[in-house]
Amino acid sequence: MSLKGFHIVFIIFSTLLALGIGASCIWVDLVEGAPIYLAGAILSLAAAVVLVIYGVWFYRKMKRLRIIT
């Protein structure tokens, strides 16, 4: 696997981590009503969205530049 491929795998795992943290923060907020966890959830889910957007941008850029190793 090339660095390009491994990077995409890494971004997928990072996105899953951000989604997991976001989900757990939402769960704590729903159970206990702690607003700081809601803020954590929003930040985590926003990070997940940014990572997905970056991942798509990176894949397209690599494809456009024909960087294949």
Added chain:
Amino acid sequence: MEIPYTVSTRPDTGLWNAKVGIWLFLASEVMLFGGLFSAYIFLRLDAPPGMWPHGLLNVPVGTMNTAILIMSSVTVVLAWAALKMRRYRAYWWYMLATILCGVIFLTVKLVYEWPQKFDHFGAYIKPEALGNYEQYLGNEHAAAKGLPPRLEITGHLHNRAALNDPNIKDYEVALDPVNADPINPAMDRPHFFYMPPTDKIAKIEKEDVQYATMFLPKHSAYFASYFTITGLHGMHVLGGVLVFIYMWLPVSKKLYQRNPEHLANRVEVAGLFWHFVDLIWIFVFPLFYLL
């Protein structure tokens, strides 16, 4: 002597040599870290109720370090892409950013996170003396809620000499919030956000204590696993940073001017290692900080 297949691919593997080498190395690393993660999981599953610490790590700081490592993966891959496009100046800046991310990660770990643990104290109370410290442990409240019992009192140790001086008969501890107000429902679960010790001081008699120590590897299987895995991970980060520094120095520009594809391949191999190290952290962070 000319080393073959540094740029061109071998006819039998279809890969240049260093790429085969790095993947074989990473396979051995998977076994190393896999063994340590397995040990952690089995130790945790086998821990008696109340004996596995929770909420002792600083989650916001861990989150920041996670973001820094993710950022460094982005910059190293952009550095490699810049080399492929023969843009050395951009490569230089991206590589500098990667090095800085690695240095910040290590600094936070070694200057802030680990020392904060070394300065924290915990005392496991003997089972027969637990009732004497009910006001700090809140085990009646925990039992009523179906929670595991609290067996340890933690906080900042005021009389640190008590650890080694047998003439000092008790530990004076500025209690952590969980022991300062144990029946507060907010203390029923581990906290993701760091809560410093309170001003409430407890005196714990040494004869009531089963085991007392600072938060060092000997404190518990949890901290032994934590320091082993994060320490080994930190050494990998340090190794990666040193390689990147070499690739960032002017000596690499000479290689770039002679054979840019060779330098790009070196960066790709180092980048694969770096991604592996970062991926390990993606598993370390939730295992130790969140779950």
